[in-house]
Amino acid sequence: MELVEWNDSFSVGNVLMDAHHRIFFETIKEFSKFPDKNDHEAIRKRIEFLIEYAAMHLGAEERLMRQANYPDIDEHKATHEAFVRELLSVKESFDKDPNSVTADTIMKIMQDWLVHHIAGSDKRYMPYVQNMQGSAH
């Protein structure tokens, strides 16, 4: 699959959120360089990292939306919850049968979600966050 690099068009107007999003992209890239794509132990660690990192990031993003009085926070949170459920179901499949999940599957889920979620839902809170910050930075 073709890897997407973070660039300014993915900016959501907040330095911390941008930094988190970049780490997701870096994680996908790092994952793509694994010498052995079927290394179960490495895949397990990656899934666990993604679940933890996603929980941390999504929580921080929800706090930011609340601070900025973003009106569609509930709808946005629901998309986060659906994503977390998707990650957990990947973990469940992996735990049941490690051969059922490949590094490419995880990379694809992550990248599809990031690109669509940032460009769609995240961009919608951008003006509220920028307004709260008092400047476009």
Ligand SMILES: [Fe+2]
């Ligand atoms: Fe989000």
